[in-house]
Amino acid sequence: MRVVERRAVVGGAAVTEEFLPGFRNSTASYTVSLLHPRVIRDLRLTERGLRIVQRPFSNFLPLPDGRFLKFGGDAALSRTEVAKFSARDARELSTYYARLDRLANLLKRWVLAAPPNLGGPFVVQGWRDALAAARLLWHFGRLPPQGQRDLIEVFTKSAGDWLDATFEAAPLKAVLGWDAVVGNYASPYATGSAYVLLHHCIGEVNGQPGLWGHPIGGMGRITELMAQEARARGVRIDLAAPVAKVLVERGRAVGVLLENGEEIRARAVAANVNPKLLYQRLLDRSVLPQRFAEAIGRYRCGSGSFRINVALSELPDFACLPGTQPQPHHASGILFAPSLAYMDRAWRDAEDDGFAHAPIVEMLIPSVVDETLAPRGAHVASLFCQQFKPEADWDALKERAVQAIFDVVQQYCPNFRRALLGWRAWSPRDLEREFGLIGGDIFHGQLSLDQLFSLRPLFGYANYRGPLAGLYHCGSGAHPGGGVTGAPGHNAARQIVRDLA
Template identity: 60%
Template sequence: MTQRYDAVVIGGGHNGLVCAFYLARAGLKVCVLEARSVVGGAAVTEEFAPGFRNSTASYTVSLLQPKVIRDMRLREHGYRVVLRPLANFLPLPDGRSLAMGGGMASTRAEVAKFSSADAEALPAYHAALDRIADVLRDLALSIPPNVGEGLATLLDAARQGRRLGRLDVEGQRDLLELFTRSAREFLDRWFESDPVKAVLGFDSVVGNHAGPSTPGSAYVLLHHVFGEVNGEKGAWGHVIGGMGAVTQAMAAACRDAGVTIRTEAPVARVVTERGRATGVQLASGELIAAPILVANIGPKPLYETLVDPVDLPADFRTRIAAYQVGSGSFRMNVALSELPRFTAWPEPGPHLSAGIILAPSLAYMDVAFEEARKRGWTRRPVVEMLIPSTLDDSLTPPGAHVASLFCQGFSPTLPDGRSWDEEREAAADAILDVVEGYAPGFKASVTARQIHSPLDLERKFGLAGGDIFHGRMSLDQLWAARPVLGHGSYRAPIPGLWMCGAGTHPGGGVTGAPGHNAAHAILRDRSLLGRWRRRR
């Protein structure tokens, strides 16, 4: 017997849960279908060795929308975030280091160790980014104009364009640079010191299969600074219990709103009748009907796997085939018998609770990307290490620790017919070698490790090309053009089918914004349709 709902959400990641919550709160009967045994998508906490738990893919929080936190009452469901005492720690091969955070005065003092001119420029740099980030925060919860809808497109574009118009000329120039230039070009205008540019430019390669000299990489830098934690703009924090605590709180909010959540329910295809999406068929053969289908998976797996090509316009199929994915990321968790001792700062301190960046210069990051592009992966990857157990002792046995290693410089596919199944262990060894170079004895302290190559990320979480953002964050794949111009307002080219994942505006990261916006677009469309029917 076919089950029927008002709306079915494909994929129980955080955006799918957010979308389901808002639809259910509006009175719809909603079902979330998740292929894995646990909801959360890439925002999950798993035990990877006896007694050792950690966030498996996404690993830190800042971009989650405060409105979503309030509306879903996540704090009442156990959501708790603690700030990092320092934002970032950059040890250098020569034994020096740069610690960022703890207030502007202390950060400037650290920067002055390398350049007094850079210390002087730092407040103006942050002010310039903050001005633009404030505008993007407003746009993050807006539904982009859908090109091709005539007057409605012009009105929506004008409305959202007014927000950009609030920037003065200097701010608009900065915005243009950030959208079109490389991170290196942007940072070179502000700073002279390589370590300062490295610690600031690292954000430009996070989840971005590019180097800081790649045109457009400046925007990725900006994308990572418009979040906030506990009301502090631009801050990053750790969720007690790992990132799975975020999505478990969301799931609890959904259930309170009446949402049905089914795990181990992989969707095999989108069912259509007379050109309209009418339901889904599970891998088990079960049919579930709904007039509203919302896909919280990436555009590529949605349109190239679940949707019959005959249901899509030819040009749209071509555009999706050309849609760029692959974030060049390799993700590891390691169980530690003791804390690392960095040559640059050997004793325990606040640096061990920071984002520890192991990439001494922009040139180092560029070389890592070029080696990955030519050879498949670099032997000197860009590594960010977090040790969340310094802030959350629930993750490990007493006296032990766990570290997240998020690494760049790994192509989604390898040349010469090589497979990630063959090379994942060697790549993991290379990552540990990099850490060992800055913290001798680190490798000996590793008692277990969990490895996710780009292929592992694709298989486990459905991330095409291992892309944590569901698609490249470049100017041609942002705002109204994400994923394809003409379908930037969460509407698929098939009536009844919608999108709510990171492959829609405003893109990747644990934000909840795509899920929020998609639900509101669906409800607005439903309201307009209802009024039209009543007038008829």
């Protein structure tokens, strides 16, 4: 088996790289939760040395009025913290989580399963799909009425409407609603955003559901260990080896042609690039069924995410919780977006001007728990920022966007600009250039109802096979979608093994 990767480093959007002399950090993805325990086990990642540190609490939300919210991970702490803003919301929390967990548990059962493939003579395509559809109905039927209502609402409602129906405190709704705008270029009041929220709640860290953590060595450590295991099992991995074309003979994919002219022939080709990149750049339209080619042209991509890595001489000193010595809030996900209204405004601004005047920023400071990333005493931070219009002119706007993001952090941490030693930034355009993420889409295609589950990437192609025999989808453009999960690869591998048997 051979893996060919365009970049000089293995790992795709889960890599750790030096961005300033002496300072390393995860380049794109920056925090782990969705990586499936089965994938960790199968690829022996723990035995090979993977260590994931969970956050002391999930999120820290500094507020413009000098207050703050520490939230998630620890139920008692969350209740006490939320009670500062609303006693009623604090009481509601456990019911909310019971409802969310019920949905997350249902979704988890489908992460490593192919969804029913639609479009056959009896709605589904084959007996496996019929079984999957029956299993789906059975799962749905076993939910209590409130669970069924929640499931329907999560696919059809906005996160904002969902949260407004349950809670009253703006900071709490912000910290929960953040998950709905991650990689989702939309208002938290956009229909369907409730699913994106749920998508970020189906993971775990070290067996603890719903948590997020930091892999020691950065996200690249995960893929480095996957590569080690693959090599040990005889896989050859070629780096700096871009594919120019997928080779097709008589309607079947028979290998790839590299840009250096080398032809690699294979019984099966598995592509983890964005489906749009695969079918529009690596294949000629003439080899595709016309309706498929048109449909892939309409496949929607574009996350509106902007990513910066910064090197800092000292830790951010929060006006609301002062100190530059490590404290638990420095090791959590720090969210600069105090309300859903702020997030909605960020999207509206981006629609008008390319990016928000006050962007949504999450900051993680992995060097607080990982000494492999920065020189002693100094730090690295990941800034993951949302609502940057995918199709704006990023070569012209990038520097101004960086300064707008820094202004947001500076507003809460007065020492931030003084502590800045350097940075590297990736606009949506840079994410496309560097990683092949079309429209900068961090999930290889929007996680909207029409592009999920049996419809991912397209109606009739949810079984990890495209329209060409021998060509498989093994990346985030296939079910269950984006995130460092390992799941599409697992599911595609099962399909390939079955087909080649």
